[in-house]
Amino acid sequence: MAGIGVGMASMLCPMYIAEISPASVRGRNVAINQLTVVIGILITNLVNYYLADKGVEAWRWMFGLGAVPSLIFLFGVVWLPESPRWLIKAGKITKAEQVLNKIGSPEFAANTQHDIVKSLDGSSEPSSYKSVFHKSVRPAVMVGIVLAVFQQLCGINIVFNYTSTIFQSVGASLNQQLFQTVAIGLVNLIFTLFAMWQVDKLGRRPLMLAGSLSLSVLYIILAFLLQNQASAGYVSIFVLLAISMYALSLAPVTWVLISEIFPNKIRGTASSVAIICLWGAYFILVFTFPLLAQKLGTYGPFYLYAFICFLGFLFIKSKVKETKGQTLEELEQNLIRH
DSSP, X not given: OHHHHHHHHHHHHHHHHHHHSOGGGHHHHHHHHHHHHHHHHHHHHHHHHHHTTXXXXXXXXHHHXXXXXXXXXXXHHHTOOOXXXXXXXXXXXXXXXXXXXXXXXXXXXXXXXXXXXXXHTTOOSOOOHHHHTOTTTHHHHHHHHHHHHHHHHTSHHHHHHSHHHHHHTTTOOHHHHHHHHHHHHHHXXXXXXXXXXXTTTTOHHHHHHHHHHHHHHHHHHHHHXXXXXXXXXXXXXXXXXXXXXXXXXXXXXXXXXXXXXXOGGGHHHHHHHHHHHHHHHHHHHHHXXXXXXXXXXXXXXXXXXXXXXXXXXXXXXHHOOOOTTOOHHHHXXXXXXX
């Protein structure tokens, strides 16, 4: 049940934020979603670090305290207006006008409404999975799916999920392993804030290119250090550098791109397809690491992840277009023209 809730929220939150945000701040606003996730991870790590020596029943508190942010989320959602793009698609024009007037000026509301209606072409039918793979939108959908899968298969969640395994392999104590989870959370938070600041200035594409190529290089160094039993301190430096580059690029920007590159008619369905693929890739990643580590050593999989990151860099360079500063409808028109 928790997985169902997380799956729904991971699709709906970025998409909703993108649909209610003006183009000039859309990247930053969608990145807020990633920021809240990062803050949640950091708080969880700190609480778990505190509870770790509270006895064998401490795991119940670790698990049960998840109800607190869930309830905050529930009460917050009650006050949210519906997405204006969904309202127009459902034929609720007056309500859409009210929401758009809350977001921006009357001129902004009128122009946005006109563009949304034009992009929908009068359609109020829900999109089907067949329509998601229509040749007219297939390029955008395939880019979204590949980016979603790449965000996971780049390997960084191995660092999040198997921190203890990685540092245990170089002789770190249990206390050092727990401390590393907190340090990772702090670095993740700091560089997510930096990404929010830059995503609408530098743009999506430069951040994604820098992140994927940097991770490829850092993984090779990290694999070499693990293979040669370097000290935990050296390993920590490159683990934190990898986290920082991921938090600056692939972590928030992938969600930004998935939320904005799909046309209005299919955005909900296409986003669900991309995010199903994302979580499928996450499952494959965390399931296969222990098997690969057993066969190749803890260091071995990082050479593979470095290669995947380099392939991701080449894909982004050739297929991903810059989207900053454009409305969702302008992006859709560009997709149709190309």
